[in-house]
Amino acid sequence: MSAAPTTGVALAARDLRREYGVGQSRVVALDGVDLDLAAARFTAVMGPSGSGKSTLLHCLAGLDRPTAGAVRIGDADLARLDDRRLTRLRRDRIGFVFQKFNLLPTLTAEENIVLPLAIAGRRPDPAWLRQVVAAVGLTDRLGHRPAELSGGQQQRVAVARALVTRPWVIFADEPTGNLDSRAGAEVLRLLREAVDTLGQTVVMVTHDPAAAGYADRVVFLADGRLVDELHRPTVGQVREALDRLDRATSGTGR
Numbered sequence: 457m458s459a460a461p462t463t464g465v466a467l468a469a470r471d472l473r474r475e476y477g478v479g480q481s482r483v484v485a486l487d488g489v490d491l492d493l494a495a496a497r498f499t500a501v502m503g504p505s506g507s508g509k510s511t512l513l514h515c516l517a518g519l520d521r522p523t524a525g526a527v528r529i530g531d532a533d534l535a536r537l538d539d540r541r542l543t544r545l546r547r548d549r550i551g552f553v554f555q556k557f558n559l560l561p562t563l564t565a566e567e568n569i570v571l572p573l574a575i576a577g578r579r580p581d582p583a584w585l586r587q588v589v590a591a592v593g594l595t596d597r598l599g600h601r602p603a604e605l606s607g608g609q610q611q612r613v614a615v616a617r618a619l620v621t622r623p624w625v626i627f628a629d630e631p632t633g634n635l636d637s638r639a640g641a642e643v644l645r646l647l648r649e650a651v652d653t654l655g656q657t658v659v660m661v662t663h664d665p666a667a668a669g670y671a672d673r674v675v676f677l678a679d680g681r682l683v684d685e686l687h688r689p690t691v692g693q694v695r696e697a698l699d700r701l702d703r704a705t706s707g708t709g710r
């Protein structure tokens with residue numbers, strides 16, 4: 457497989473649909489989403505509850521298969537991969553940061569960070585590992601287990617774990633949802649720095665306009681469709697766009 461793209465389009469979705477259930481209980485979670493994400497950019501996905509943000513993230517990241525449509529990440533067309541290849545692509549080429557950190561409690565911070573490499577049977581590149589650990593500010597905490605770290609430090613371990621494989625794309629689902637605003641800001645600065653200094657591509661779902669204010673681009677979903685987007689927005693502009701969306705979707709029953 458090729459190296460992570462740092463220019464051009466890192467990820468492309470075409471006419472993405474995801475339906476759940478059948479008959480009366482059928483729900484159209486994604487209703488024809490087209491999205492190109494530039495490499496080495498930070499994109500935030502926002503929208504009202506139930507608008508399809510998590511479904512979109514899961515389909516883009518190969519955690520869920522869309523009902524129809526295509527997703528390309530780097531040189532891979534996800535629909536063409538069988539389950540084994542998709543699992544390998546997720547392990548080697550995609551980084552994840554979840555709201556609930558998802559660290560293994562019995563492993564130290566360092567062991568958690570290198571876990572994706574250990575699972576893949578690869579050794580960490582010592583210089584890269586040092587750079588990642590220094591970037592997340594955890595050099596003096598590497599021997600601690602998650603329970604001995606603050607929430608913000610645990611999430612920084614999770615960001616380092618996502619960075620260590622040099623993935624094509626890091627997907628972050630509400631990464632600051634469990635953090636106070638100061639720890640949340642540290643994690644967001646870290647993601648921003650990964651984009652600016654390492655050329656990392658990051659996609660983040662968030663409800664928080666302040667978090668979206670760190671992004672290069674914010675796309676807005678409503679009823680499973682992309683309905684608006686902002687480039688390099690201020691937090692105020694994100695709030696205004698969400699207010700517009702609330703007014704436009706109120707009364708639609710979602």
Ligand SMILES: Nc1ncnc2c1ncn2[C@@H]1O[C@H](COP(=O)(O)OP(=O)(O)OP(=O)(O)O)[C@@H](O)[C@H]1O
Nearest residue numbers: 476477483484485504505506507508509510511512
């Ligand atoms: N496994 C599932 N089975 C049935 N319906 C589902 C399933 N997952 C999601 N949905 C439905 O699909 C729609 C989109 O859900 P999704 O979780 O993607 O929205 P969201 O924008 O992430 O919401 P939130 O902000 O509340 O997390 C919702 O109507 C939801 O009820």
